[in-house]
Amino acid sequence: MGVSLGAVLRYDSVAVEVNASDQAGPSGTAEDRLLAAQARSGDVSAFEELVRRYRNDVFALSYHFVRNREEAWDISQEVFIKAYRSLKWFRGDASFKTWLMRITANHCKDHFKKRRLDTMPFEDAVKTEASAATPTPTERLEAAELGAAIEKAVDMLPAKHRTAFILREYEGLSYQDMAKVMRCNLGTVMSRLHHARKKLQNTLIGMGVVEES
Secondary structure (H helix, E strand, C coil): CCCCHHHHCCCCCCCCCCCCCCCCCCCHHHHHHHHHHHHHCCCHHHHHHHHHHHHHHHHHHHHHHHCCHHHHHHHHHHHHHHHHHCHHHCCCCCCHHHHHHHHHHHHHHHHHHHHCCCCCCCCCCCCCCCCCCCCCHHHHHHHHHHHHHHHHHHHCCCHHHHHHHHHHHCCCCCHHHHHHHHCCCHHHHHHHHHHHHHHHHHHHHHHCCCCCC
């Protein structure tokens, strides 16, 4: 493709966390459009800059779906290759990041279809603020059991509900950006997220993990 992704897509196994981000600041959207335009006209270095900005976001979303670093790494490279080849269709109606997240989510779905898998669990299901006190062995065990239960519950969600849940709860996308990524209207986004949360709650109640309110 003319872009040395091997040199640009580097993920440090220690430094890069699943929710890490290289994205630009408030002016990033305008800068991204300019970089995309330059890349579209053949400026390879402009696209490499976009890769540097959003490589961790693509890796994070991929990892949330496949829960395997090597698979997420492979998907990330494929996503950027696909994005580079699709630049002629990027017109800036959505931010470059949102456009890229849409490609990533769709690619992950295709990945599942190829493997004939309907769902795939992901780890780090429970994100809580770190406590100042060191957790006791009992607390660690309880947290691990809760995380495993939520992981299993999310695994049981239909694909469209799971995608909505991941984009909102783990990627922190706004409802507007979720609509653009999933290519549906705002009402559908809110409906899918509502059903995802309700199904998760019912599943966890059925497991005896949480009490019915």
